[in-house]
Amino acid sequence: MNATLEAMAQALFQSWxxxxxxxxxxxGSEPTVAKQVAADAGWDxxxxxxxxxxxxxxxxQKYPPGDGPTLPVIKIAQLRKGSTIDAGRCNSDLPPAYIVxxxxxxxxxxxxxxxxxxxxxxxxxxxxxxxxTSKEFPKWFYYLWTRHHLxxxxxxxxxxxxxxxxxxxxxxxxxxxxxxxxxxxEEMSLSMSPLVEKIILNRVQSRNHxxxxxxxxxxxxxxxxxxxxxxxxxxxx
Numbered sequence: 001m002n003a004t005l006e007a008m009a010q011a012l013f014q015s016w017x018x019x020x021x022x023x024x025x026x027x028g029s030e031p032t033v034a035k036q037v038a039a040d041a042g043w044d045x046x047x048x049x050x051x052x053x054x055x056x057x058x059x060x061q062k063y064p065p066g067d068g069p070t071l072p073v074i075k076i077a078q079l080r081k082g083s084t085i086d087a088g089r090c091n092s093d094l095p096p097a098y099i100v101x102x103x104x105x106x107x108x109x110x111x112x113x114x115x116x117x118x119x120x121x122x123x124x125x126x127x128x129x130x131x132x133t134s135k136e137f138p139k140w141f142y143y144l145w146t147r148h149h150l151x152x153x154x155x156x157x158x159x160x161x162x163x164x165x166x167x168x169x170x171x172x173x174x175x176x177x178x179x180x181x182x183x184x185x186e187e188m189s190l191s192m193s194p195l196v197e198k199i200i201l202n203r204v205q206s207r208n209h210x211x212x213x214x215x216x217x218x219x220x221x222x223x224x225x226x227x228x229x230x231x232x233x234x235x236x237x
Contacts, residue, residue: 002202009195013144016188017178038178048149048175052134052142054107057125058098063091074100074123076108082203083120090124098125103200105132105143110166113154115147117196119203128166140192141185149175 015021023038039045060073069092072084092099100106104118110128125131134142152175157165180188 002199005195005199005202009140009144009192009199012188012192012195013148016180017145017148020178022180022184038180042181043184044179046177046179047173048142048145048177049169049172051137051145051177051179052132054109054130054132054169054172055097055125056109057127057129057131058094059127060088060090060094060124063094063124065089066091068093071099071122071124073126074106074118074120074129075126076111076114076128078120078123079106079108079114079116079118079129080112082116082118083207084123087123092124094124097131099123100125100131102204103139103197105139105146106130107132107146109153110157111164113150113157113165113167115143115150117143117200117203119200119207121207137179137185138189138193140189140196143196144192145177 020035020038023041023043057074070089071092071094072078072087073090074084074087078084078087100118100123102119102121105115106118106125107113107115107130108128109130132142132146153167153171156167156171160166179185
């Protein structure tokens, strides 16, 4: 189901911001002309770092685990697999901005470049990862625009003459974004926001189901839990 939802979100984004179909439908113009028509209609062009804040993670070895509460450390490896199972731990007493929640947009800007909706549970943001947020624009907008530029960012990183390719903040500034008027953006959000929220919900539910399965199965195998009881627990969830 999520693959279908993600394909729908990408198709809508492609239609609206790459093909400029809303503008072309009204003007009957080709894409090259549509860009000027869009500008005349109040569509703006900004940089990626003007529509969202890209918070770089911290070196979490500065927050070693102690006797108190801890958090799993989210590194590139955790981002790629979408899970903090077997992740290292750090002290939970770190600035709140560096705590990651389900649904946050994470972008690994060094090594393996990925942009994901994080659904692996609460964790701590390690260095080489951006947490992407915005006070002005909805999540779907800055998430899909960051993904839109991902291939170009990967090409930039691959061209680096270093052992670990990466991008710099200047590349965020160079990446351009087409911003529709507020009323148009709000109308788009009526379709797009539910898609993205459903993707997040499905991933979180899938993670919880896997955790429940892993907790119940050993008890079933050794006879500590009856099948009927396990089925009832699953139904309650």
